[in-house]
Amino acid sequence: MTKPSAQKESLAVKYGIEQPARRKAFKRVFRHLGVAVLGTAVAQAAIFSRPARAAKILRPPGALPEKAFDSTCIRCGLCVKDCPYDILKLASWTDPAPLGTPFFVARQDPCRMCTDIPCVKACPTGALDPLLTDIRKADMGVAVLVDHENCLNYKGLTCSVCVRVCPIRGEAISLKPIQNERGLLQIPTVNPDKCTGCGTCEKHCVLSEATIRVLPRELGLGVSGANAAGRGVW
Amino acid sequence: MASALKRMAAALNRHRWLLMRRTLQILIVLAFIVDIPELGRIAHGNLSSSLWFWNVPLTDPFVLLQSLLAGAPLAKTALIGAAIVAGFYAFFGGRIYCSWVCPINMLTDAALWLRQKLNIKGNLTLSRELRSVLLVMALVLSVITGTLAWEIINPITLLQRELMWTSSAGLTFLAALFLFDFLVSRRGWCGHLCPVGAFYKYLGHYGRLRVTALKSDACAGCSDCIKVCPEPHVLAPVVAQKALAVTDSDCTRCGACLDKCSSGALSMKLDFGGKSAFRGIPIVKS
Numbered sequence: 050m051t052k053p054s055a056q057k058e059s060l061a062v063k064y065g066i067e068q069p070a071r072r073k074a075f076k077r078v079f080r081h082l083g084v085a086v087l088g089t090a091v092a093q094a095a096i097f098s099r100p101a102r103a104a105k106i107l108r109p110p111g112a113l114p115e116k117a118f119d120s121t122c123i124r125c126g127l128c129v130k131d132c133p134y135d136i137l138k139l140a141s142w143t144d145p146a147p148l149g150t151p152f153f154v155a156r157q158d159p160c161r162m163c164t165d166i167p168c169v170k171a172c173p174t175g176a177l178d179p180l181l182t183d184i185r186k187a188d189m190g191v192a193v194l195v196d197h198e199n200c201l202n203y204k205g206l207t208c209s210v211c212v213r214v215c216p217i218r219g220e221a222i223s224l225k226p227i228q229n230e231r232g233l234l235q236i237p238t239v240n241p242d243k244c245t246g247c248g249t250c251e252k253h254c255v256l257s258e259a260t261i262r263v264l265p266r267e268l269g270l271g272v273s274g275a276n277a278a279g280r281g282v283w
Numbered sequence: 284m285a286s287a288l289k290r291m292a293a294a295l296n297r298h299r300w301l302l303m304r305r306t307l308q309i310l311i312v313l314a315f316i317v318d319i320p321e322l323g324r325i326a327h328g329n330l331s332s333s334l335w336f337w338n339v340p341l342t343d344p345f346v347l348l349q350s351l352l353a354g355a356p357l358a359k360t361a362l363i364g365a366a367i368v369a370g371f372y373a374f375f376g377g378r379i380y381c382s383w384v385c386p387i388n389m390l391t392d393a394a395l396w397l398r399q400k401l402n403i404k405g406n407l408t409l410s411r412e413l414r415s416v417l418l419v420m421a422l423v424l425s426v427i428t429g430t431l432a433w434e435i436i437n438p439i440t441l442l443q444r445e446l447m448w449t450s451s452a453g454l455t456f457l458a459a460l461f462l463f464d465f466l467v468s469r470r471g472w473c474g475h476l477c478p479v480g481a482f483y484k485y486l487g488h489y490g491r492l493r494v495t496a497l498k499s500d501a502c503a504g505c506s507d508c509i510k511v512c513p514e515p516h517v518l519a520p521v522v523a524q525k526a527l528a529v530t531d532s533d534c535t536r537c538g539a540c541l542d543k544c545s546s547g548a549l550s551m552k553l554d555f556g557g558k559s560a561f562r563g564i565p566i567v568k569s
Contacts, residue, residue: 081410081412081415081416084413084416085416085419085420085423088416088417088420089420089423089424089427092420092424092432093424093427093428096424096428096430096432096435097428099435116429117354117355119353119429119430119431120350120353120354120355120425120429120430120431121350121353121354121355121356121358122350123331123332123342123343123346123347123350123361123431123434124329124331124346124431124434124440125328125329125331125332125333125342126327126328126329126444126447127327127328127332127333127334130324130327130328131327139444139447141444141445141450141452141453142452142453142456143450143452147430147435148434148435148441149331149434149440149444171334173332173340173342173358173360173361173364174332174347174350174355174358174360174361175355175356175358175361176355
């Protein structure tokens with residue numbers, strides 16, 4: 050049993066390696082370091098290539114901006130459990146959102162805007178901001194009338210369901226009259242400063258695909274630019 | 284009749300640690316998913332953060348650490364919860380989590396059981412230090428990517444989410460994990476790869492609940508305990524009678540050695556140094 054190691058040591062002496070034990074330890078450390086560096090590089094690539102959050106994925110009220118939310122939410126599901134209307138779900142691998150984070154889809158089940166905001170109170174980490182105490186200040190997204198072609202009000206009818214179901218009545222969505230060749234149209238118009246993105250309008254749109262949709266604010270709103278042409282200066 | 288009962292009692296006694304462990308593991312899983320009439324659910328959330336008995340917050344310190352490294356601000360409830368959990372494991376021993384709490388342990392133990400039943404010998408030998416490498420990777424990746432890196436694949440919370448919504452998207456991963464332990468590497472996941480185990484190992488490095496061999500002269504030296512131990516190297520010094528207690532923090536306190544030992548040499552004790560701290564000259568037996 051002792052022969053191979055004796056042979057090794059004699060080789061070590063022959064080639065002038067003085068401390069084979071130390072050499073072995075270095076080898077071990079560097080092998081692990083190599084695995085760690087390689088693994089980190091591959092895993093980082095994998096993490097960065099995950100699909101982005103889909104536009105229909107909405108966060109519960111008080112959610113921090115998406116990047117901060119991703120790092121602060123610890124995927125425990127306490128908000129999910131405290132939602133009295135069971136609209137929230139933690140993302141599984143088939144959902145287009147970071148695994149384990151809570152979300153709702155407005156068209157399936159909108160936020161009912163509870164005045165005591167139980168989901169925010171349940172959050173242990175502050176990923177749902179505890180400073181949000183007035184549900185009317187929540188920002189889950191913003192409603193946008195994305196399809197003018199199919200909206201019944203644009204066709205001259207007065208469907209106006211989105212206006213009538215809006216929980217921030219008369220403020221977040223209102224009808225603005227527009228005169229065109231079809232006559233006087235009553236156009237549902239969103240006030241982004243009042244809209245919380247609860248999704249009730251999207252849920253109740255009578256068409257089989259909603260023409261009004263709640264989008265994350267950065268997707269749904271333009272921002273006026275720095276120069277006169279309205280675009281950002283390159 | 285009486286002898287049958289006696290035999291049954293003896294069999295139960297021979298597996299008492301395993302039975303206690305399984306009972307607690309199953310109770311913890313059920314606490315999150317079963318509604319008790321009149322009371323509701325005992326535990327809400329999942330093992331990354333939960334609310335027990337409607338008042339007690341518990342947070343996994345490893346998940347919180349990833350979150351903080353990813354750039355999250357400090358939050359009171361999560362910190363209190365993590366302090367309770369970390370304090371418990373730091374005092375008693377970190378890897379108690381692995382064998383008494385973690386639901387994945389049941390999956391990997393089942394894989395090992397099947398592996399032994401079918402006498403599968405092929406084994407991919409992995410370094411037990413790989414889990415520490417993965418732990419470092421998880422923490423570094425959390426810093427780099429700003430997300431909770433391990434939580435992307437963490438099978439523990441994955442299993443709980445699957446149970447909560449009876450979804451199946453993560454089942455393939457759990458099945459792969461089972462097959463890996465069953466066919467590829469003996470005790471591959473819990474004993475070599477899982478960084479959660481590595482985290483709790485370092486957290487509970489000075490844990491005081493220890494397998495001790497105070498009656499070491501009763502030990503017949505059969506090494507049956509080593510054969511059933513999920514981390515056999517921790518018992519080696521005790522069997523060689525160079526130590527009177529398992530001090531290696533890899534020990535999961537699963538009690539398999541206590542169930543197996545027929546000589547009564549081993550016991551699970553809170554150990555504050557004292558007698559079992561003895562190391563050095565092996566005890567010479569006549």
